[in-house]
Amino acid sequence: MSTNPSTSTAFDTARAEGRAALVGYLPAGFPSVEGSVEAIKVMVDAGCDVIEIGMPYSDPVMDGPTIQAAAQQALEGGIRTTDLMRVVEAVAATGAPTVVMTYWNPVEHYGGSRRTGRSGVELFAADLASAGGAGLITPDLTPDAGGEWIAAADEHDLDKVFLVAPSSTPERIAMTTAACRGFVYATAVMGVTGARTTTSDLAAPLVARTRETTDLPVGVGLGVSNGDQAAEIASYADGVIVGSAFVRALLDHPDDLPGGLRALRALTEDLAAGVRRA
């Protein structure tokens, strides 16, 4: 049983302040394990309410080129799932609710071969909880295929953040939100991650359809790259989820972490102002 705060507490706080929460994403191990910790701390410090730590994965079907490039750099740097846990631990220590976002196989395979009979899922949940993690976002696991994870998350009192999409039927949205804990992740465009210049007009109706089924906060990804877009989304959503733009800030400063961190801070502040402007 974890005693880590659920992400929902951060959404509650934001709602109490009459604004949306800012959810920031960065892959663990990018630009290095230590660097990712440092960077995320800057994001927390400059206004992110919730942190998503990505686990880099060899076959990221949902990621756009920006995040994939960062994840690949992390993989080439030798990132391991145990490193992810270390990053979670360091970030959670700041007090910001910290969730992991990962493709499914590293979870299922956590701790080695399934042929040994051990359940990677159970072990992953236990280790995540003891590292201070709030839960897991599972981009390629839907509740109907997620029985084992749901059981383990419930066992360890972890957030289960599943995704809804513009193409989801009402039935599926209801089924998905019923299985969620923490918040619901609304993917705002039919497409992949990546910063865009205008936000999707698919997002608002999706949030509305989602809210019909749940009282959980609804965060909206993907494609936000500045405070104005954040403000726009914050006008109808409970959380604004930003990923590629953070990654880009660091990618734009190769071999210059201080420069990257400065850019990251400026971007976070712009976005944090945005979610307060709505």
Added chain:
Amino acid sequence: MSTNPSTSTAFDTARAEGRAALVGYLPAGFPSVEGSVEAIKVMVDAGCDVIEIGMPYSDPVMDGPTIQAAAQQALEGGIRTTDLMRVVEAVAATGAPTVVMTYWNPVEHYGGSRRTGRSGVELFAADLASAGGAGLITPDLTPDAGGEWIAAADEHDLDKVFLVAPSSTPERIAMTTAACRGFVYATAVMGVTGARTTTSDLAAPLVARTRETTDLPVGVGLGVSNGDQAAEIASYADGVIVGSAFVRALLDHPDDLPGGLRALRALTEDLAAGVRRA
């Protein structure tokens, strides 16, 4: 009607001397048009009784690599059928009976397109006769396909030298010799032209089978390269036909016609001695 001597006269002379005739082959235009005339004159001078002048042809299915190389050199030098006639004229002027050996298409095509309706064959026979040529050896024309040539040759009193081979049936040998004039060409090996170190044991039986059908002299090709081989063949044939060995003598002296001619003379003398030794 030509008044050129038939090659048979040369065989008669040799027979009267109790020996076989030496028949020498060289392609027209090799190593050049003038060079071929010079070379053949050396061969006549040094003891060839009958001269075969080859017409180089683009697709010489019966020639071995030595003769093909010479013919190709001549073609690359621009040899034309009219040049062949000039060479014949110059060689025939020596008094040695001179036959042409050629693949069929240049004869059929002589004087240009058949689409004009003119018969190349008739024209070729006429020009050959007036150049002093004694007749024609036709390696890829057999009497059963040679009606037009036979008529033209008869018209112009030219030798018709067809080939017999070890694989020929008695019927075909009879048919072939019946169509010959001048001499009969017995191809001594089942194979292509080219100097060999021992002569074929197919030759003697072929000559015997040929003699059963005709009184014409029988010349034996291919593969003779020295006096001893010539002597061996001369023991059972009326003529010893030598080609590749002469060509080789010249090919062995590239860009050195005088050297080639010396070698040619020595070879001819050796062969001429051979046909007298039997």
Added chain:
Amino acid sequence: MSDTQVSRYEADELGFFGEDWGGRFMPEALVAALDELTDAWRDAMADPEFVAAFEKICREYAGAPSLLYHAERLSAQVGARVLLKREDLNHTGAHKIRNVLGQALLTQRMGKPRVIAETGAGQHGVASATAAAYFGLDCTVYMGAVDTRRQALNVARMHLLGAKVIPVESGSATLKDAINEALRDWVASVDQTAYLFGTAAGPHPFPSMVRDFTRGIGDEARQQCLDQYGVLPDAIAACVGGGSNAIGLFAAFLDDDSVEIHGFEPGGDGVETGRHAATIHAGDTGVLHGARTYVLQDEDGQTVESHSISAGLDYPGVGPQHAHLAAIGRATYAPVTDAQAMDALALLSRTEGIIPAIESAHAIHGGLEVARRLGAERGPDATVVINLSGRGDKDMGTAIEWFGLGDPDKVTAEPVGDPDTDPRAEDAEA
């Protein structure tokens, strides 16, 4: 096909074979598309008109039924009856045309004007471009940039056939990155686009759907064997990359308990070297490209690179139905090394005048081993059907390198790759 029965070998509603294998581990954004596809496929397979139209195209355009060829000289050598299912004679030279024609016909039925596909060495890309040309569909093929450079001939084929080829620069710029990129395209374009998946892997319904479109291989072979020899085969054999040709053959025989079923996986340099793609034999359970199956992966569940001389088998996953068949013991899967496959390629070429795809050569090697054993046990009437999934023309470059033909300026006057000796031991100049 119309009489496919729901058997214990079918996947359940969620796409799981035997509860554990397959399923659909995919972004929610694609679920609607996959559901739509599942419905359309189920509906089509139950519609005699669709089934008839599919069979007609296979027959009149692709050349089905492919021959079941009695390889008499090979049979004499191994002491058993060896029958080759000649998928190499199909239009475009492999079993793959069946799958793409089925999926393209379904696309047309669904009213979508565009198809996308991933491709590794280019075989599935060429097949997809072919089917798209046939049906007048717009076609985009994703192909790793490394592969577009290695396989310029196949890129040219796709271009001629009217397809767009998009070189994928991300990741390792090979097959799995092309799959990722194609899935991304699909997420953004599902309304207009069908994703023609190249093998019997991926999320539900692909493993079942691709099997349905390739199962003509086995249905035909089973009938041909009965018609021509009056018996069922004692064993059947196929190579297994993603598993489409194998499952296409196996499906018809699953309920024939007397028939041994053998899949042959790419053993690369030898499983013990770690350089292989023998996923079932030596991989570990995991989730890849949307399905739970066997995967080549490291301790953290990161996919590791596979190795095979055969581009078409060089895949770190495998179709989930094969994982299931292996797990329950209905089929056995064994590795065949690069060297064994290349020997089999030379053997078949020289003995029967058929140059197989290197993929198929894996099945030839493995199938002949099975035939030898069964011949010894049961006599020369023992019958083995081997799926000759494709022709080897595409593989001549590899064969030249492997057998040391090398410099074309130094062509040899002698045949090479004597199957009786180690081909690499021979001097090509001999």
Added chain:
Amino acid sequence: MSDTQVSRYEADELGFFGEDWGGRFMPEALVAALDELTDAWRDAMADPEFVAAFEKICREYAGAPSLLYHAERLSAQVGARVLLKREDLNHTGAHKIRNVLGQALLTQRMGKPRVIAETGAGQHGVASATAAAYFGLDCTVYMGAVDTRRQALNVARMHLLGAKVIPVESGSATLKDAINEALRDWVASVDQTAYLFGTAAGPHPFPSMVRDFTRGIGDEARQQCLDQYGVLPDAIAACVGGGSNAIGLFAAFLDDDSVEIHGFEPGGDGVETGRHAATIHAGDTGVLHGARTYVLQDEDGQTVESHSISAGLDYPGVGPQHAHLAAIGRATYAPVTDAQAMDALALLSRTEGIIPAIESAHAIHGGLEVARRLGAERGPDATVVINLSGRGDKDMGTAIEWFGLGDPDKVTAEPVGDPDTDPRAEDAEA
């Protein structure tokens, strides 16, 4: 085949068609071998067992009957019914397998253990090596040394199939030199050796014999057309190199006076440029490789070099029966340029998903022109059978060059070679 009748289209005893064409202009040393072959062939064709054995091999190994495919999209474009005879689906990818299987079967019947063959680009060499492997015959292929270097893939194929390949260095070191060299081998080895000639040319009996072995093309097409459409075609079309695929198609229709017969010759850069291989259209009568026919030659009767983008059509002679059919007006022969053929290749690829051999693309261009005319005259039921003599895989290198695909590092994301425009006018990078 068994009911081939002696008609006015047959050659006489000496192998002359219409008294003037064909015959046997060959060294006496080969006459016995040619006579033996003539007898064996006549005897075999009159023996139902041989005919049945040949048909069985064609059916069970080579894939005959090849499909007669209704190209619906092409038909719609030209306003007539276009039927493609799918010889590209045969084993080894062209009509040529029929010929070599026939000749190799005859070799076996004659008790000879060895075959030889000439080859240009390598197609006939590969087919011969295939047939030799199938029958367990020793095989030697003569190939110009220039060609062995240009066509290293085909050399490798022959080697894999167990054949010896002898690079011919003499002359221009290309096809005609290979023929010369093969004939020389034959003169020296006739007892043990059969010469598998690659096309319906050469001395009697080759033009008639090769036609008999390829005439399945036309016999099948005629029957298929009747069965499927209840009518004979209005016209038939084929490309003409040496003439084997064309005569194989034509033979069955010669006595059907209502059927127009069209041969399409390689027009190269255009007949007017002199760089072509349109032997009948623009050549002159002469004797080449043992037969009187049309020949590309200079004023002295020396063969001149032919030019075609298609290696298989790049021959300065033509089978004598075609010369005869042209002379009597039963068939017409017209040139198709390189550019027209390549456009047709792109058109067929994109419209039907079939990449034809460049040889066959000549027939596609010419046949579609005929179809357009007949469609206009007789309406959309006007039916044209075009022989798709082979598949285009072997020609991708040429296509890449022609369509300017160029550097594989710069693959384009767009299709190329739009058949509606001059393909070379397009920028491959577009």
